[in-house]
Amino acid sequence: MKRPFDFWYIFEAILDLLPYLVSTFMMLILSILGGTILGSILAWTKIRRRPLATGFADFYIYIIRACPPIVLLFLVFYGLPEILLRGFGIDTNHFSQLFFVVITFSLLFSATMAEVIRSAVAAIDKGQREAALSIGLSDMQAFIRIILPQATIIALPNFANSLIVLLKEGALAYTIGFIDVMGKGILMIGNQYGAHALEIYIALGLLYWSITIFLEQVFQKMEMKFAPDKVYRVEKRSEKERRKHEF
């Protein structure tokens, strides 16, 4: 059934695929939310350094990181319904694939985010927290008003990287029948018995490529906007000071 390569079909395919970006983004956004919340809890556990809780967090992160995304996806897809049914009597038969995809990628993203958040918070000199406490702020107020805004800026580049990795790993979601751009592409290939497979993969590549460039641009703009006064100049100045001391 192989047909000759049809250049114009690439554009047709892109048009057919575009509406399915909604599912792709829905999955991404929900996974980012879930992963960031879970990752924050993990990071917080590690920052507090309670041995037992930290050990548990490290173990969890290790397990997730060492698991190939596709394996984790199927573990969740087949395993979670069993757990929910036997443990809680919840029948997942009518649950959409989106549910399992979001759970999987939230777990994956949380392990990355735990480290991104932990290291960003650790990068803020603890003296600032102490200064906040010394003028009568509570621990919580010191964190939210002083540490968090600075840590967020520091975390931005790593967050952007993790996000792009997530976008690409997300392309695996079709394997459990989730229909996002990737899923739709695979369906289109199947419907035509493999004809135009190359054109469709090129279309998919172009789409993922554009999204990545777009995201990178957005984050670069954000970093530029937030960095100059608050983070970047500190480093530049201390470098100047260092040089001054050398002479």
Place this chain on the structure above:
Amino acid sequence: MLEIKNIHKRFGNTEVLKGVDLNVEKGDVVVILGPSGSGKTTLLRSINFLERADQGSMVFGDKKYSFQKASKKEILEVRKKTAFVFQNYNLFQNKTALENVTEGLVIGRNIPKKKAYEKAVEILTKVGLSDRYDFYPSQLSGGQQQRVGIARAIAVEPEVILFDEPTSALDPELIGEVLQVMKQLAKEGTTMIVVTHEITFAQEVASKVIFMDEGRIIECGTADQVIKHPKEERTKQFLRRITNDMEYAI
């Protein structure tokens, strides 16, 4: 006003404070001298509960606090009666000079924003930074940063201000402007506990000088007694060393 009794603190196996007593009256400027590692910073941090001491108590105003057992509420209470000026300023890097000062007022003391703003302007003017309100710490010199640090501390009207080597991270030509502000505060009757190696400052403004070594107070008295006529051999040695250093630097 502030009476510290028998404070002990250990880090692991080393006892850093071995039973220190300290009495501070309202309006006192207590200068603490002592070699590196003698426990001066630890003492100040313990008073402010940035470090949890293992033993001892303090009477602050009309309340007694146990260093070891103080509750969260009591700690907050003590912190509202004190303020800390740090060796390396510890300014909030995400806030302007002005916001650094208003933070403790608006968030720590629930003072309305507008009033806090007016007060911060007044205090920053007092420390000579009337043209630097909107600057971020990274845009200020060390001396300016430390003056913001002092402004942040006095804004909350603490009963005692704790200074931990406020000028030792500064280039020599910037030390004067910070000491100037501190002298002004002393003149106004602000109660201060100051860890410093600035002997001249101690001689000019200290109502009490304390020499610490190895976690103990070795000698205590007026500036004249401790600096001009030290009795203890260790005090003499220390003073000889830092005055030599000063001459060497010149």
